[in-house]
Amino acid sequence: MAPDSSDENNTFSASSAVPQDVMTISINNVVCNYSLPMHIDLRKLALNTWNVSYDRSGSLLTKQKRHPGCHVKIYNSGKVYIVGCKSEAASRQAARAVGREIQKIMGKTDQRICLRKFRINNILATCKFPFGILIDQVNRKYPKETYYEPELTVGLIWRMTEPKASIRIHTTGTIVVTGATSEADVSIAVEKIYDYVKDFQCDSSKTARNTREPRKRKSASNEAEIKRSKQKMDNVFVDDETSVNWFYFPYFPFLFICMHLVF
C-alpha cells in the first residue's frame, strides 16, 4: 500500500551506498615491512631454517612461508619485507612469525624483541562492477585526476589523494586499486570511484570483445589465384628456358598480382 511503496521509494533514493553484496573486493597482495632491533646472522639463519635461499654475493636472504603464503626478504641489518599475503591480518601474522623464528635462531629468546616500524606499504585489490564503464568519457569529465592513454595501457588510471591510491578502471567494469595503505582505504576508494563512475555506465556486453564480429578474410578466389601464381613462380625459376615468359604471358591474373607485388 501507500506506506509500503513510500518505504520502498525511501530506500531506493536514500541508498547512495554501494551494493556491497553484489560486488566483492578481493585483496590480492599486501606488502609490508618492518625492522628488528638486532643484527641478523643470515648464514646461521639459512642453515637452521627450511625454505630459504641465501646467496653469498648478496646481503639478502629470501624465505617462503606456507601459512600464510608469502615471500619474505630479510637483510642482515634487521629489515624484513613481506610480500604476497592476502590480507592485512595475515601479513601481520606472518611478520610476527618471522620475527619469532629469527629471535629463536639468534638465541635471543630471553629478550623482548619488538617489530619496529611495522608498516603496510601497498595493498593491491580488485573489484568488478556489474556494469561496463565508458572510460573515455570519464577521462573527458575528470581530466585532472585521470590519465588515459589507450596506446599505452588498456585501463584508465585515476590517482586519488583522499585515501592515497591509484586506481585502474577498465571498460569491462574491473577496478584495480594499488598503492593503498589499508583495507579501509581500499573500500573507501572503491566507494568513491563508484560514485564517480556510475554516471558512465554502459552495458558491459557492448564493451566486451566477444561480441565483435570476426574479421572476414579476403575472398577465396583471390587467394586461390595467389596460390597458383606462387606455384608458377616456382616453376619459372626451375626451368631455364627463355620461352617460359611467353608461355605465361596470356595469364592475366598472374600479371595483375605480379604488378601488385611490385608496387
Next chain:
Amino acid sequence: MTLNYTMYRSTTLGDALERTLEDFINDGSITPHLAKRMLLNFDKAINQKLNTQINNKMQFKAEKLQAYRFCDNVWTFLMKDVDIRDPTAHYTVTVQRLKVVACGATSRG
C-alpha cells in the same frame, strides 16, 4: 693438493670405507694420518669418476617439495612420495621421503 667435495663420505660407499678405516685404526695397523690420506684419495677418485665416467641418468618426480634450502652454494631438497625412474632399465622405485644434497659442479669437471 686440490680440494674436492667431501660430501661423498656420507654415502654408503664412503661410510663403509670410514668404518673399515676406523677398525684398522683401532687394531693399530694404520695411523690416523694415513686414514685421512685415504679418505682424501677417496674424495678425489669418486669426484673424478662421477664427473667423467658415469653417464647414468635417472629421472624423479615427487608429489610434494616439502622444503628447500640454498646456502653456501649448496641446494638441499626434501621431497615426499617420489617416483624414481631409470629410463634405460625401465625400473621404477617409489620412495616416501627423499633428501637431495646438491653442490655446485666445478668447471674443471
